[in-house]
Amino acid sequence: MSEAATLTKTVELRILRYLPASDESPSFRSFQVPYSDDMSVLQALQTIKDTLDATLSFRWSCRMAVCGSCGMMINGEPRLACNTFLRNLPPGPVTVEALKNFPIERDLVVSVGDFVKKIESIYPYIIPKEPKTVAQGTYLQTPAQLAAYESFSDCINCMLCYAACPQFGENPDFIGPGAMALLQRYNGDSRDGGQQKRLDAIAGEDGVWSCTAVGICSEVCPKHVDPANAINQNKTNSAFDFFLHYLRKDAAQ
Amino acid sequence: MEHFEADVLIIGAGGAGLRAAIAAAEADPSLTVALVSKVLPMRSHTVAAEGGAAGVTQAHDTLDNHFNDTVHGGDWLCEQDVVEFFVSRCTQEMVQLEHWGCPWSRKPDGNINVRAFGGMKIERTWFAADRSGFHILHTLFQTSTKYPSIKRFDEYFCVDLIVEDGRAQGATLLSLSTGEFTAISARSVVLATGGAGRVFRQNTNGGIVTGDGMALAFRHGVPLRDMEFVQYHPTCMPGTGLLFTEACRGEGGYLVNKDGYRYLQDYGLGPVSPEPRNKAMELGPRDRLSQAFWHEERKGRTVETPAGSVVYLDLRHLGKAKLKERLPLICELAEEFMGIDPADAPIPVRPAVHYTMGGIPTDIRTATPIPGLYAAGECSSVGIHGANRLGSNSLTELFVFGHVAGDEAVKFAKGAPAVNAGRNLEQAKASAAKALALRDQKGAGERHADLRKEMALTMEKGCGIYRIGSEMQETCDKLAELKRRFANVTIEDRSAAWNTDWVAALELGYQLDVAEAMAHSALERRESRGAHQRIDGFEARDDEHFLAHSLAHYREGASPEITYGPVKITKSKPGERAYGALGEALESKKEATHV
Numbered sequence: 056m057s058e059a060a061t062l063t064k065t066v067e068l069r070i071l072r073y074l075p076a077s078d079e080s081p082s083f084r085s086f087q088v089p090y091s092d093d094m095s096v097l098q099a100l101q102t103i104k105d106t107l108d109a110t111l112s113f114r115w116s117c118r119m120a121v122c123g124s125c126g127m128m129i130n131g132e133p134r135l136a137c138n139t140f141l142r143n144l145p146p147g148p149v150t151v152e153a154l155k156n157f158p159i160e161r162d163l164v165v166s167v168g169d170f171v172k173k174i175e176s177i178y179p180y181i182i183p184k185e186p187k188t189v190a191q192g193t194y195l196q197t198p199a200q201l202a203a204y205e206s207f208s209d210c211i212n213c214m215l216c217y218a219a220c221p222q223f224g225e226n227p228d229f230i231g232p233g234a235m236a237l238l239q240r241y242n243g244d245s246r247d248g249g250q251q252k253r254l255d256a257i258a259g260e261d262g263v264w265s266c267t268a269v270g271i272c273s274e275v276c277p278k279h280v281d282p283a284n285a286i287n288q289n290k291t292n293s294a295f296d297f298f299l300h301y302l303r304k305d306a307a308q
Numbered sequence: 309m310e311h312f313e314a315d316v317l318i319i320g321a322g323g324a325g326l327r328a329a330i331a332a333a334e335a336d337p338s339l340t341v342a343l344v345s346k347v348l349p350m351r352s353h354t355v356a357a358e359g360g361a362a363g364v365t366q367a368h369d370t371l372d373n374h375f376n377d378t379v380h381g382g383d384w385l386c387e388q389d390v391v392e393f394f395v396s397r398c399t400q401e402m403v404q405l406e407h408w409g410c411p412w413s414r415k416p417d418g419n420i421n422v423r424a425f426g427g428m429k430i431e432r433t434w435f436a437a438d439r440s441g442f443h444i445l446h447t448l449f450q451t452s453t454k455y456p457s458i459k460r461f462d463e464y465f466c467v468d469l470i471v472e473d474g475r476a477q478g479a480t481l482l483s484l485s486t487g488e489f490t491a492i493s494a495r496s497v498v499l500a501t502g503g504a505g506r507v508f509r510q511n512t513n514g515g516i517v518t519g520d521g522m523a524l525a526f527r528h529g530v531p532l533r534d535m536e537f538v539q540y541h542p543t544c545m546p547g548t549g550l551l552f553t554e555a556c557r558g559e560g561g562y563l564v565n566k567d568g569y570r571y572l573q574d575y576g577l578g579p580v581s582p583e584p585r586n587k588a589m590e591l592g593p594r595d596r597l598s599q600a601f602w603h604e605e606r607k608g609r610t611v612e613t614p615a616g617s618v619v620y621l622d623l624r625h626l627g628k629a630k631l632k633e634r635l636p637l638i639c640e641l642a643e644e645f646m647g648i649d650p651a652d653a654p655i656p657v658r659p660a661v662h663y664t665m666g667g668i669p670t671d672i673r674t675a676t677p678i679p680g681l682y683a684a685g686e687c688s689s690v691g692i693h694g695a696n697r698l699g700s701n702s703l704t705e706l707f708v709f710g711h712v713a714g715d716e717a718v719k720f721a722k723g724a725p726a727v728n729a730g731r732n733l734e735q736a737k738a739s740a741a742k743a744l745a746l747r748d749q750k751g752a753g754e755r756h757a758d759l760r761k762e763m764a765l766t767m768e769k770g771c772g773i774y775r776i777g778s779e780m781q782e783t784c785d786k787l788a789e790l791k792r793r794f795a796n797v798t799i800e801d802r803s804a805a806w807n808t809d810w811v812a813a814l815e816l817g818y819q820l821d822v823a824e825a826m827a828h829s830a831l832e833r834r835e836s837r838g839a840h841q842r843i844d845g846f847e848a849r850d851d852e853h854f855l856a857h858s859l860a861h862y863r864e865g866a867s868p869e870i871t872y873g874p875v876k877i878t879k880s881k882p883g884e885r886a887y888g889a890l891g892e893a894l895e896s897k898k899e900a901t902h903v
Contacts, residue, residue: 114351171348194406
């Protein structure tokens with residue numbers, strides 16, 4: 056295809072716009088953007104912002120699917136805009152909306168504060184099983200021990216799993232798949248001794264038991280973290296924990 | 309305007325800022341640490357670092373080796389006392405990260421593993437597959453949440469520093485979500501805002517890498533040091549500039565031209581060997597490899613693509629299993645973005661701007677010329693990179709000097725008199741008014757997006773891999789024109805919440821200042837050294853005149869003035885910088901004379 060022909064081909068983006076100062080509710084607006092085979096949805100949005108409408112707002116940074124900024128609904132599916140390519144979408148207009156299940160602050164920008172609080176609530180750091188000083192050197196951790204939690208450590212906090220999760224949609228207080236994956240990342244780490252503390256944090260009604268095992272969180276994860284697996288493991292752990300707790304109480308009496 | 313009083317203020321929450329915040333919180337938990345970031349901390353650009361972080365750990369390696377590699381790699385423009393301090397602190401910072409949970413890749417016996425990297429004599433790069441920066445950043449962010457004295461200001465953009473009574477006393481911030489301003493007063497301030505690679509067109513950097521802290525310090529009279537030294541990473545995605553880590557070559561990948569020939573052997577980097585050989589061929593330093601690409605392009609031995617000419621990064625011989633274990637992100641990038649499986653086909657690559665060697669000058673304790681103001685990480689020039697940074701030194705720099713900056717900021721804060729809250733608030737109000745004036749200026753309909761594109765193009769043209777005086781002059785002139793036109797910018801968006809149109813214009817203002825510092829420093833350096841290579845009669849290194857740090861001084865309404873300062877040489881006298889067979893010969897000769 057010649058360059059001129061490439062440039063004449065366009066694609067329509069239907070974008071859900073919302074400006075809190077002037078709009079009562081979000082509404083769609085369409086833009087025509089020159090199409091090219093290697094264009095991502097993020098690049099299409101940048102083209103709109105740079106050449107058609109500078110008031111369009113969205114978060115982005117790394118462009119390579121690792122910073123987790125540009126999660127949004129693309130044709131109704133939670134996706135990262137930077138690694139979603141126009142060439143892979145069905146022909147016709149591309150619908151772009153803010154990430155589902157989160158309050159919209161403006162256009163494609165949603166509130167992230169509650170998500171960050173959830174991450175913070177599960178003690179997301181090593182609580183050492185055997186404290187060591189730096190002078191004593193590193194802990195040993197075999198490749199098998201690393202593999203036990205490694206995939207859960209790959210979560211980029213993009214929140215796509217929250218946008219996909221029907222349970223979170225119903226109950227915004229549900230701890231949710233991303234935070235559960237992070238919990239499993241630390242609970243599964245051979246250096247860590249904080250399992251009990253974290254299990255206590257998710258034992259309540261908004262914790263692990265809120266999950267209804269739909270599993271769609273794992274399907275939409277761009278990093279194959281498999282939060283559904285983390286939740287299942289913790290249901291088992293939590294049930295076991297509940298049982299132990301009961302026994303301990305029994306013993307105390 | 310809200311006014312928050314902290315003891316220590318840290319601007320930037322990537323690797324350096326988070327490490328500084330944790331150090332400050334540990335040094336004195338009774339102090340309040342305000343940690344400001346224009347993005348959620350885990351979005352910071354440290355996240356995109358792939359290959360790993362240097363720290364001597366093998367029995368047959370020494371701190372002297374790491375020192376020599378770094379100083380030679382920097383073409384002797386390093387502060388040698390700082391490098392010596394740096395290499396002595398690297399490994400303990402790596403161990404500290406391990407204790408905090410960083411999932412470093414391991415050997416079968418459970419010890420941490422290290423890999424080879426360009427310009428390093430012995431393997432000493434700690435890695436977490438090829439997502440090292442990502443894992444480090446998340447480890448630091450998550451660990452930082454256990455310190456109650458760290459008060460985060462996520463998604464707050466810094467519009468100005470507050471310098472009062474001759475010392476740094478805070479900053480003026482814009483809340484991105486509300487469009488409201490907040491003043492923070494503090495008895496010491498740390499800048500950890502990262503680099504400025506986005507001033508170039510093809511670059512590996514995230515959109516946020518706009519030189520904010522450099523420009524802020526610059527405008528307050530701090531000269532920017534060694535800004536002409538901008539690193540081109542040799543293996544990047546054509547078009548987007550996205551990075552294919554040097555670890556691809558550390559693990560044994562080849563660079564070949566259009567004939568399938570490992571062309572680096574023609575540029576003093578041979579001999580060719582099938583297995584990776586440290587400090588030779590594909591494991592040469594980044595400046596030399598990017599320069600070799602430029603020559604191949606001139607010789608017509610590259611392949612033309614719509615996104616520019618390319619060579620190939622061939623990883624096929626590493627096999628699927630090793631690629632999946634060691635380079636999963638690279639495989640993902642190649643597959644998702646280019647439709648290439650690196651196990652089956654070589655990856656087209658070309659150089660792109662990656663790293664800003666220069667920055668805010670600091671002493672070995674990270675102190676800048678402004679009392680109470682510290683700087684760490686890519687925004688700073690503490691002196692370890694010289695004219696060319698070695699891969700895997702910059703991640704470690706974040707922790708060694710982030711740690712120092714946190715400690716020093718606490719020390720200063722405890723010894724400093726109270727802040728002048730009233731005067732600080734006045735300054736903040738004036739800075740806010742200035743930022744608002746840009747948002748609301750009538751202008752002449754100029755789009756800042758257009759200016760940004762023109763800036764990136766002219767920087768690439770004049771300040772690329774090889775440089776010519778007349779082209780650098782054109783770039784300087786173009787930047788002056790762009791600064792004039794900046795006054796004609798009209799911001800379309802006048803609203804408060806998430807006004808990214810306005811913030812991008814503020815960032816462009818920073819970028820133009822930093823770009824000018826780079827271009828003028830480059831024009832004035834009439835020699836070739838490290839990443840600054842000229843082909844207009846100044847092809848050689850000139851130690852007599854230019855074994856010196858450039859210092860770009862900000863002048864309001866005029867281009868920066870360039871002066872020079874001394875380089876600290878302690879134990880390594882400037883010598884010939886050679887790699888491959890010649891490098892090995894020189895080294896064995898040196899060892900022989902020492903016996």
